[in-house]
Amino acid sequence: MSARRNNYENEYNERDKAFMELNKRKMAKEKKRRKAAAMLKFMQAFVLALFGVVLFAAVMVFALSRDFSKSPDKLNFTLSTLIDGKKHAVNDFSVYENECYFSLGDFSQQLGYKIVGDVNVMTAAFDNGDKVRFNIGTDIVEINGNKKFLGHNIYFSAKDANVYVPVEFFENTFDGIVLNISKNGKKIDYTIEFSNEEKILKSTGNLPTNPLDKSLYVLQASPESDFLADLSAYEMYMNPEDSEEYIRLINTAHPLGADYVPGDLCGVVDTRNDRAQQKMREYAAKALEAMFIEMRANGYTDVSVTSAYRSYDYQSQLFNNSLNSFRQYYDYNTAYAKTAAQIAIPGTSEHQSGLCADLHNLPAASQQFESKDVYKWLVSHCADFGFILRYPKDKSDITGIIFEPWHYRYVGRYYAQKIMKSGLCLEEFCEQNGVGI
Ligand SMILES: [Zn+2]
Numbered sequence: 001m002s003a004r005r006n007n008y009e010n011e012y013n014e015r016d017k018a019f020m021e022l023n024k025r026k027m028a029k030e031k032k033r034r035k036a037a038a039m040l041k042f043m044q045a046f047v048l049a050l051f052g053v054v055l056f057a058a059v060m061v062f063a064l065s066r067d068f069s070k071s072p073d074k075l076n077f078t079l080s081t082l083i084d085g086k087k088h089a090v091n092d093f094s095v096y097e098n099e100c101y102f103s104l105g106d107f108s109q110q111l112g113y114k115i116v117g118d119v120n121v122m123t124a125a126f127d128n129g130d131k132v133r134f135n136i137g138t139d140i141v142e143i144n145g146n147k148k149f150l151g152h153n154i155y156f157s158a159k160d161a162n163v164y165v166p167v168e169f170f171e172n173t174f175d176g177i178v179l180n181i182s183k184n185g186k187k188i189d190y191t192i193e194f195s196n197e198e199k200i201l202k203s204t205g206n207l208p209t210n211p212l213d214k215s216l217y218v219l220q221a222s223p224e225s226d227f228l229a230d231l232s233a234y235e236m237y238m239n240p241e242d243s244e245e246y247i248r249l250i251n252t253a254h255p256l257g258a259d260y261v262p263g264d265l266c267g268v269v270d271t272r273n274d275r276a277q278q279k280m281r282e283y284a285a286k287a288l289e290a291m292f293i294e295m296r297a298n299g300y301t302d303v304s305v306t307s308a309y310r311s312y313d314y315q316s317q318l319f320n321n322s323l324n325s326f327r328q329y330y331d332y333n334t335a336y337a338k339t340a341a342q343i344a345i346p347g348t349s350e351h352q353s354g355l356c357a358d359l360h361n362l363p364a365a366s367q368q369f370e371s372k373d374v375y376k377w378l379v380s381h382c383a384d385f386g387f388i389l390r391y392p393k394d395k396s397d398i399t400g401i402i403f404e405p406w407h408y409r410y411v412g413r414y415y416a417q418k419i420m421k422s423g424l425c426l427e428e429f430c431e432q433n434g435v436g437i
Pocket of ligand 1: 351356357358406407
């Protein structure tokens with residue numbers, strides 16, 4: 001009995017064992033299956049990540065290898081010199097930011113200068129004492145102290161330790177050198193022609209503004225050809241050689257002072273006939289005369305000058321009259337503030353410079369002038385005569401003066417075109433370019 005029982009027990013244990021074995025295998029299988037599933041999931045994620053990396057790499061390779069010469073404003077340049085009628089290719093030239101550059105070292109022999117300086121300022125020093133300073137990283141050169149803008153930055157190349165200058169630098173910089181430009185589709189050929197005569201540095205004369213902003217042919221065209229009237233006699237006044245003389249910023253922060261009186265005041269021909277003849281500085285008066293001639297040629301015949309030069313004393317008188325009127329109703333400080341909002345504090349009025357004029361065709365200066373056709377003509381053409389709209393509509397917070405569609409300031413064509421094109425007011429322009437202050 002006991003043996004049987006033992007048998008039972010054994011059988012029981014055997015069965016248990018078998019069951020447990022089966023269970024164990026089942027669990028192992030399940031574990032294996034789970035492991036396989038996890039592995040599969042991991043592999044899926046890995047493949048997906050790999051695919052992402054490959055896709056990213058493909059996009060990068062595509063972007064980097066893309067032929068950007070196909071973008072619409074990309075131009076090809078060649079540069080050569082013409083010496084005694086023979087054409088030579090210039091080896092050391094460069095294209096940077098879509099502009100053709102030559103290295104300063106290239107022409108040091110032909111032009112007879114030594115280069116001295118560092119990576120901030122490089123100077124080409126001529127035997128006769130002439131100097132051209134290249135302010136690296138800016139588009140400013142100083143030709144015997146006269147600041148000029150090249151329209152493209154001068155840069156230093158560490159590769160060959162050379163300073164690179166926009167090729168248009170040649171234009172108007174030297175006598176005895178001619179820069180020929182020919183454009184054929186997207187290809188621009190520059191040829192620098194050296195004549196036998198002595199190459200003399202021009203100490204004045206304006207360098208061209210960014211030639212790629214417009215067609216190169218506009219740059220070459222003489223500006224007076226755009227006028228209906230023959231203004232050739234006025235050209236020297238509209239485009240003065242010494243632009244620096246007329247760019248001076250005048251405002252409350254930069255006053256002229258009580259004793260400033262310009263030495264070259266002249267009568268303004270187009271003064272309104274119910275006023276005493278107004279005065280301006282000679283160049284400004286002549287350039288304004290040219291603008292009026294051209295205005296009439298375009299059919300605008302009823303505009304005249306109501307106010308131009310005002311002396312410090314006259315400005316004080318205007319200011320005090322207004323102040324006294326306000327004083328009847330306000331305390332001194334309020335009256336002063338109210339006056340200053342309308343009339344320039346003596347010494348801070350641009351009218352004291354003799355470089356500006358108020359002109360319109362209304363009974364009195366008013367913002368209504370903005371709606372006149374002649375105003376639109378003035379805004380788009382005044383720069384050609386050397387004038388800027390001094391107090392634009394959207395700049396009152398900077399100029400401190402309300403929008404004055406009637407007030408035009410003479411700065412010379414070079415700066416006027418830059419300012420009117422930039423949309424900056426004089427304050428911003430002077431600040432950004434380090435001129436006039
Ligand atoms: Zn004015």
